[in-house]
Amino acid sequence: MSPQELxxxxxxxxxxxxxxxxxxxxxxxxPQAAIGAAILIVFALIAILGPWIAPxxxxxxxxxxxxxxxxxxxxxxxxxxxxxxxLLIHGARIxxxxxxxxxxxxxxxxxxxxxxxxxxxxxxxxxxxRVTDYFLVLPDLVxxxxxxxxWGRSLRNIxxxxxxxxxxxxxxxxxxxxxxxxxxxxxxxxxxxxxxxxRIILRHVLPQVLPLILAQTVxxxxxxxxxxxxxxxxxxxxPNAPSWGRxxxxxxxxxxxxxxxxxxxVPPGLAVAIVxxxxxxxxxxxxxxxxxxxxxxxxxRRHFRMRPLPDKDAAR
Amino acid sequence: MSALAVEDLxxxxxxxxxxxxxxxxxxxLALEPGERLGLxxxxxxxxxxxxxxxxxxxxxxxxxxxxxxxxxxxxxAGGDRTMRPHRWTDIAMVFQGAMNAFDPVRTVGxxxxxxxxxxxxxxxxxxxxxxxxxxxLVGxxxxxQDRYPHEFSGGMxxxxxxxxxxxxxxxxxxxxxxxxxxxxxxxxxxxxLLVRLTDELGLAMVLxxxxxxxxxxxxxxxxxxxxxxxxxxxxxxELHHAPLHPYTRMLFEATPDLRGTDAVRSIPGAPPRLDEPxxxxxxxxxxxxAFGPCATTRPPxxxxxxxxxxxxxxxxxx
Amino acid sequence: MSxxxxxxxxxxxxxxxxxxxxVQAVDGVSLAVAAGAMVALxxxxxxxxxxxxxxxxxxxxxxxxxxxxxxxxxxxxxSRALRPIRRELQLIxxxxxxxxxxxxxxxxxxxxxxxxxxxxxxxxxxxxxxxxxxxxxxxxxxLDRYPHELSGGQxQRxxxxxxxxxxxxxxxxxxxxxxxxxxxxxxxxxxxxxxRRDGLGVLMITHDLSTAARYADRICVMYLGRIVxxxxxxxxxGDPRHPYTQALLSVVxxxxxxxxxxxxxxxxxxxxxxxxxxGCRFHPRCPVAQDRxxxxxxxxxxxxxxxxxxxxxxA
Numbered sequence: 040m041s042p043q044e045l046x047x048x049x050x051x052x053x054x055x056x057x058x059x060x061x062x063x064x065x066x067x068x069x070p071q072a073a074i075g076a077a078i079l080i081v082f083a084l085i086a087i088l089g090p091w092i093a094p095x096x097x098x099x100x101x102x103x104x105x106x107x108x109x110x111x112x113x114x115x116x117x118x119x120x121x122x123x124x125x126l127l128i129h130g131a132r133i134x135x136x137x138x139x140x141x142x143x144x145x146x147x148x149x150x151x152x153x154x155x156x157x158x159x160x161x162x163x164x165x166x167x168x169r170v171t172d173y174f175l176v177l178p179d180l181v182x183x184x185x186x187x188x189x190w191g192r193s194l195r196n197i198x199x200x201x202x203x204x205x206x207x208x209x210x211x212x213x214x215x216x217x218x219x220x221x222x223x224x225x226x227x228x229x230x231x232x233x234x235x236x237x238r239i240i241l242r243h244v245l246p247q248v249l250p251l252i253l254a255q256t257v258x259x260x261x262x263x264x265x266x267x268x269x270x271x272x273x274x275x276x277x278p279n280a281p282s283w284g285r286x287x288x289x290x291x292x293x294x295x296x297x298x299x300x301x302x303x304x305v306p307p308g309l310a311v312a313i314v315x316x317x318x319x320x321x322x323x324x325x326x327x328x329x330x331x332x333x334x335x336x337x338x339x340r341r342h343f344r345m346r347p348l349p350d351k352d353a354a355r
Numbered sequence: 356m357s358a359l360a361v362e363d364l365x366x367x368x369x370x371x372x373x374x375x376x377x378x379x380x381x382x383x384l385a386l387e388p389g390e391r392l393g394l395x396x397x398x399x400x401x402x403x404x405x406x407x408x409x410x411x412x413x414x415x416x417x418x419x420x421x422x423x424x425x426x427x428x429x430x431x432a433g434g435d436r437t438m439r440p441h442r443w444t445d446i447a448m449v450f451q452g453a454m455n456a457f458d459p460v461r462t463v464g465x466x467x468x469x470x471x472x473x474x475x476x477x478x479x480x481x482x483x484x485x486x487x488x489x490x491x492l493v494g495x496x497x498x499x500q501d502r503y504p505h506e507f508s509g510g511m512x513x514x515x516x517x518x519x520x521x522x523x524x525x526x527x528x529x530x531x532x533x534x535x536x537x538x539x540x541x542x543x544x545x546x547x548l549l550v551r552l553t554d555e556l557g558l559a560m561v562l563x564x565x566x567x568x569x570x571x572x573x574x575x576x577x578x579x580x581x582x583x584x585x586x587x588x589x590x591x592x593e594l595h596h597a598p599l600h601p602y603t604r605m606l607f608e609a610t611p612d613l614r615g616t617d618a619v620r621s622i623p624g625a626p627p628r629l630d631e632p633x634x635x636x637x638x639x640x641x642x643x644x645a646f647g648p649c650a651t652t653r654p655p656x657x658x659x660x661x662x663x664x665x666x667x668x669x670x671x672x673x
Numbered sequence: 674m675s676x677x678x679x680x681x682x683x684x685x686x687x688x689x690x691x692x693x694x695x696v697q698a699v700d701g702v703s704l705a706v707a708a709g710a711m712v713a714l715x716x717x718x719x720x721x722x723x724x725x726x727x728x729x730x731x732x733x734x735x736x737x738x739x740x741x742x743x744x745x746x747x748x749x750x751x752s753r754a755l756r757p758i759r760r761e762l763q764l765i766x767x768x769x770x771x772x773x774x775x776x777x778x779x780x781x782x783x784x785x786x787x788x789x790x791x792x793x794x795x796x797x798x799x800x801x802x803x804x805x806x807x808x809x810x811x812x813x814x815x816l817d818r819y820p821h822e823l824s825g826g827q828x829q830r831x832x833x834x835x836x837x838x839x840x841x842x843x844x845x846x847x848x849x850x851x852x853x854x855x856x857x858x859x860x861x862x863x864x865x866x867x868x869r870r871d872g873l874g875v876l877m878i879t880h881d882l883s884t885a886a887r888y889a890d891r892i893c894v895m896y897l898g899r900i901v902x903x904x905x906x907x908x909x910x911g912d913p914r915h916p917y918t919q920a921l922l923s924v925v926x927x928x929x930x931x932x933x934x935x936x937x938x939x940x941x942x943x944x945x946x947x948x949x950x951x952g953c954r955f956h957p958r959c960p961v962a963q964d965r966x967x968x969x970x971x972x973x974x975x976x977x978x979x980x981x982x983x984x985x986x987x988a
Contacts, residue, residue, distance in 0.1 A: 224772035228835070231730050233752065233759040234789045242785075246776050343413035345434045348363055348420045349381075397854040398825075508942050538717035539880060543924035543938045565855060568883075568926035572933060591930040609859050611887040613910065613925050619887055621860035625824050 065328055075320030082314055086132040093128040097121065097281050105300035115302035117286070118293035126281055127306055133282040134264055134314070137197055141263035144202030146256050149209025154248070156210065157217025158240055168214070175207045183266070187275035194277045197270055201263045212255060213248055220247045250329050258322035261315045268311050283307035356427050358559035359409070359446070359527045360385045364421035364431075366401070366408045376630040378404045380583035381421070386559040386576075388526065391550070393570025393591070394563045395606070396580035399626060402563045403451065405580070406529040409561075410448050411438030425527065443470050447525035451532045451563075453516035457504035463515050464490070464500025470522045489518040493548060510541035514548065521552070528553070531563045546573045567610050571595060576662075579603050582626050582637035589663035599657065599665035601644045601673040636668065644669060676744070677705035678843050678874040679729060679762070684738035686721070686728050696947045698724040700898035701738070704876075708842065711865070711875040713885035713906075715921075716895035717943055722878045725895075726845045729876070730764055731755055742843075760790055763836035767848035769828035773820040779804070779831050780816045786838045799838055807834035808864055826857030833864065843874040851881065862888050882925050886910045891980075894918045897954045898946055900973065902988075904981030914976040914988035916959050953985070961987055 066073045085092070094111075095101050099121060106116035114123035156167040183200045190196045220226065221244065229239050270276055271284025274292070278285075290296075290303035366379040379401045386392050394402045407413055409423050411431070423431040430441045450456065457466055467489055468482040477485045487497025493514040504512060513533065520528060530549065534542040550573055553560045562574055570577045571591050578588040579602060587600035598604040602622075611619045624641040627633055636642070639649040646668070648654075654666045667673070686699040699721040706712045714722045727733040729740055731747065740748045747758050766772035773782055783800045792799070804812040807830045820828055829849065836844060846865060850858040866888055869875050879885055885892050886906060893903040894917065902915040913919045923937040939958045944950060950957050956966040965986070975981070976988040 223774075224766040224768055225774040225777075227732070228764060228766060228772060228832075229785065229789070231732060231759065231764045232786050232789045232839075233756045234785075238789065243774055342415045342435065343408075343411070344415075344418040345431070346367075346418045346420050349365065397856055510942055538943075539882070539921060539924055540717065540939050541942060543936055544940075546926075547936075547938060566926070567855065568928045571928050571930040572926045595929055595931075606855060607928055609856050610928050611859070611862075611883040612928050613883045613886050613922065615887075615928075619859040619862070621826075621858065621863070622856035625826075 065325070069324035069328060071320045072324035075317040075322075075324070078313060078317035079321065082131055082135065082310075082317070085128055086135045089128045089132045093122075093125040095122040095125040097126055097129040099125075105295065105298045105303065107300075108302050114306050115300065117300075117303045118289065118295065123286075123302055123306055126286055127283070127310060130281050130283045130286055130307065131310070133194070133280045134267065134284070134311070137194060137201070137267045137282060138260045138264035138314075141198045141201030141267065142205070142256055142259035144198060145205035145259055145263070146209055146252060148202055149206035149211075150213050150252055152206070153210040153213025154217050154240060154244065157214035158221055158236070158244060160218070160221070164214075167210070171207050171210050174203070175211075179204045179266075180269075183270055184273070184275065187270065192275055192277055194280050197267055197276065200270065201266050204266060205259055205262060209252075209255060209259070213252065216248045216251055217244055220244050250325075254322055254325035254329055257318055257325060261318035261322065264311060264315055264318070283311050287311075357385045357424065358388045358390070358426065359561070360422075360424040360427075361405075361409060362422040362424065364405060364408060364423065365419065366404050366413065367418045369416040369418075370630055374630055377632075378583055378629055379408060380629075382578075382580070382583075382585045384561070384578055384585075384588070386527070386561065388557045388559055389553055390576060391553050391560045391562060391574040393574035393577040394561055394580060395565065395567055395570055395577060397565065397626060399629075400580040401583040401629070402580050403531055406448065406531060406561060406563055409529060410442060410446060411435055412442075412448070443520075443525065444474055444476075444523040445525055446527040446529065447520040447523065448529040449516055449520045449531065449533050451535065453519075453533075454509055454512035457512060457515070459504055462501050462503055463507060463512075464502075467500070467515060467519045467522055470519065474523050476523055485522070486518075489522055490515065492521065492552070493518045509537060510544060513537065513541075513545055517545075517548065517552070521556075524556075526557075526559065528558050528560045529563070530560060532565070533562070534569065535564070535566075542569075549573065567606055568612075579606065582633065583629055584637065584666060585664070586638065586667070587663075587665040589660070593660065593663045598673045599659065599663065599669070600638075600667045601642050601669070602638050604673045605641075605643065636666075644673065677707045678743060679706045679876065680739075680741040681705070681725065681729055682739040682741070684725060684728055684740070685736040686724050686733050687736045688734070695736075697736075697898055697949070698946055699728065700949075702895070702898070702900055703738075704893050704900065704903070706843065706874040706876050708874050709869060709872050710891070711869045711877060711889045712891045712893065713877045713879055713889035714893050714895060715879055715882055715885050717880060719897075719943060719946065720895040721898040721946070722895050723847055726764070726847055726876060726878050730762060730845060731758075756790070760839045761842045763839065763841040763844050765829075765833055765836055765844060765846040765849050768852050769825055769832055770820075770852065772832050773828055775820055777820070778816065779809075779818050779820075779823075779834075782820075782831055783835045783838050786835055790839060792839075799840075800834075803834040803838040804831075806837050806868075807831070808860070809834060824857070825853045826860060829853060829861050830864070833861075837868075841873070843876070844868065845876045845878070847878045848880070849877065850884065851879070858884075882910070882922060894921070897943060897949060899954065899984065901955065901985070902976075902983040903973070904977070908978050908981040912977050912981070914981070914983035915955075915985045916961050916987075917955050918983070920960070955985075963987075 100119055101122050102116045102120050104118055104120050106112060108115040112122050117123055152167055156164045186200050187196060226239060226243050229243060267282060268284035271282055272288045274288055276282060276285045286307040287304055295303035361382060361384040363381045364379055365381055368376040368378055370376055382405055396402045408419050422429045425441055425445050430437050464486045468486045471477045471482050471485055486500050490497045490500055495511055495514055534545050537545060552558060564570060574591055577591050577594050579586045581602050586602045594603050605622045608620045609622055622641055627637050635650045635652055636654045639645045648668050654668045656664060656666055658664045682703050684699055684702045685697060687695040687697045689695055702725050716722045724733050728735050735748060739746060742758055783803055784796060787796050787799060801812045804815060809815045809830050850861050865875055877889060889906050892906050892909040893900045896917050902909060902918045913922055920937045920939050923934060941958055952968045953966040953971050956962040971984045971986055973982040973984045976983040
């Protein structure tokens with residue numbers, strides 16, 4: 040028993056257990072989550088307000104090729120004389136959209152399959168898990184190179200690829216959780232009452248696994264952004280969408296290094312790293328909060344404290 | 356001299372927001388060698404916390420006061436530092452659900468030998484011999500020490516858990532709900548085993564349970580706990596035939612008897628919260644014999660026969 | 674006795690276990706529960722008592738045998754035809770900490786059966802009456818609470834209220850008090866007893882003979898998928914005929930320390946249902962087993978007073 044459980048086991052159930060909003064409590068208890076969330080809010084604002092706050096357009100030549108960082112262009116210019124800061128701001132929107140929708144596709148597909156597989160079990164479960172395993176062993180990089188070269192280079196295809204690569208994680212994870220929830224007595228009760236499967240899934244199963252799905256989605260966005268960057272870096276990205284990955288690829292492609300124009304590569308690289316880190320901080324903290332099993336290691340650490348006996352009269 | 360004596364034991368837990376939960380509020384117990392004491396009470400009464408405190412197995416959020424005397428010496432005084440030399444070697448515990456706590460990938464014998472090796476009592480071949488002896492002691496063939504937990508039935512795992520607690524030949528055994536979740540017949544087997552072990556080895560045993568009939572049958576003495584305090588302690592006979600505290604009587608009245616005809620009555624209400632100070636007797640809101648002073652004054656310690664104690668305002672029994 | 678509500682006839686429930694083939698969890702069980710009666714199905718874990726109840730609810734695959742409700746055969750009804758039966762037959766689960774959805778307020782838990790069965794008229798009233806009947810009065814005090822804000826006994830009452838919302842005629846209670854504190858058990862059992870007096874049929878599954886002795890009219894003792902003894906409570910408790918029942922009764926702890934009796938502790942544990950002994954399935958542990966017990970599989974036969982039967986030739 041963890042001290043928390045121990046304490047909970049001892050407190051009699053009462054009506055007035057006050058509860059703060061869970062999100063607020065979570066952020067307070069997990070500073071790294073708060074930091075991650077703060078970073079993401081900043082980037083989300085940049086992405087939303089991009090067109091209004093970017094000093095120049097994403098295709099607007101404003102100075103010399105690989106112009107050095109200077110006063111009107113604090114991050115310098117790229118190979119076409121475009122302001123890097125502006126590109127970075129415009130790219131934030133594309134990168135985040137691809138990350139989110141890619142993760143969403145993975146979560147929707149994987150979540151649905153995971154829930155169906157876990158809830159119904161039996162042969163359907165076997166079949167779906169066989170398919171999942173099949174996708175799981177496909178090498179990601181090969182898959183995405185093949186798909187990109189067959190379907191062409193577009194944002195939509197990148198999102199589909201991301202979904203294709205990551206839904207299996209989600210399906211496996213959700214399935215195992217649903218299998219646990221399915222055995223709960225309240226699910227059995229609903230079945231005994233003759234409730235439809237859809238009703239049981241929507242009313243009892245989904246709400247129970249939703250927090251986990253949300254936590255995993257956050258982690259998945261980080262993965263999706265990483266994959267998008269990788270795809271773009273390999274030259275398989277959408278040529279018309281200046282994502283951060285495309286910026287890095289562009290820099291390499293146009294020999295920014297031999298020009299000594301580090302500013303064409305480092306800023307988008309840093310932006311990707313920071314965003315992924317922020318998503319990770321938030322996601323792992325959420326996962327940690329949802330998975331108390333990871334926290335029982337201190338169970339038998341016996342550093343209780345001694346204190347003097349209470350005053351007999353005061354205890355009265 | 357008592358094998359185990361507990362004097363004015365208190366345990367507090369820190370709660371979020373600087374509050375505190377007073378889980379054990381000053382309990383006294385004494386056991387002679389070979390004596391079996393049942394510690395009974397509803398869930399949340401502090402009985403498990405009390406024996407965890409006697410073992411010094413409390414988390415950092417806990418603070419403790421009082422004395423735990425083994426053969427006259429206080430082992431609690433220096434906290435973990437004074438507890439450690441005695442833990443498992445002089446005082447041992449069978450945890451609740453211990454039978455399900457075996458590591459599935461290590462043999463049972465390996466796990467029983469672990470406390471021996473840690474205490475430096477035996478190693479290698481000697482440890483194997485001792486493990487076989489221990490298993491035989493609890494009624495399992497010593498050859499089975501190389502088996503894995505899943506090859507044991509629930510009852511056998513519980514026997515193995517008891518063997519593990521006895522590995523370092525303790526003089527005091529604390530058993531937390533050792534038969535809960537076992538079937539009636541296996542429960543009877545385990546109880547028989549515990550009774551035999553205490554008789555043969557002169558072990559003093561505290562049996563923590565919510566099951567009053569179990570205590571009546573397996574123990575010589577019992578302590579009834581309520582809201583972190585001892586409501587009544589005495590021999591099981593005294594508690595059944597001449598209870599001094601209404602809670603003891605009402606617990607018996609709530610317990611159906613196989614051949615009994617008396618009405619079975621539940622106890623209304625619920626135990627008080629332990630994170631707020633109680634005024635008067637904590638059982639007063641649920642008591643069917645509460646009167647004037649119960650709501651305002653903490654009940655005094657009262658005794659009729661030697662060893663039969665209660666904390667209750669009623670004079671002349673419940 | 675009035676016409677039985679629920680009749681189970683020669684029920685066999687098997688499930689597949691790996692490659693070993695089919696394990697018979699329930700092997701030829703027959704019992705009947707009448708309106709206004711409480712029947713206790715008693716046995717150790719793995720004896721098939723819970724599976725029997727689940728099969729009666731049509732929640733376990735039935736290999737053979739019949740389930741009748743109010744005389745109508747429901748053994749093979751499809752899920753649509755079963756819906757009206759599901760209204761009348763309600764399950765009460767063992768663990769009140771598990772059987773309530775932690776995200777549902779009391780109100781939602783009790784309303785759910787009404788929603789599932791599409792009962793729209795007077796939902797609020799039905800819900801309140803169910804809560805009152807389950808002893809949660811006044812209902813307003815509980816309606817908006819979550820399970821974690823209730824004690825174990827209160828949770829079990831909510832669970833019972835949810836079962837009562839559809840005004841069933843029969844309750845199947847699977848170990849309804851084993852997870853509760855002693856102090857509140859009597860309250861829950863008393864509630865079931867009151868419902869029985871109101872005319873509901875109750876099938877109570879329990880491992881606790883003291884409880885069965887106190888509340889049931891009839892007791893059926895199960896061992897390894899079979900009923901080995903059944904009869905009126907006073908008969909089974911007062912004059913047990915099957916050696917298994919005798920042993921079980923002898924080890925039930927008694928509250929009075931002077932009333933110990935002579936416990937007859939059986940050695941070993943119940944065999945695996947995948948590996949049922951030949952002949953009488955109890956013979957390897959039976960204190961009075963003879964040679965014929967190894968080969969002859971005894972059936973329930975009258976023993977003692979009327980309505981009392983045991984599956985032992987020496988009963």
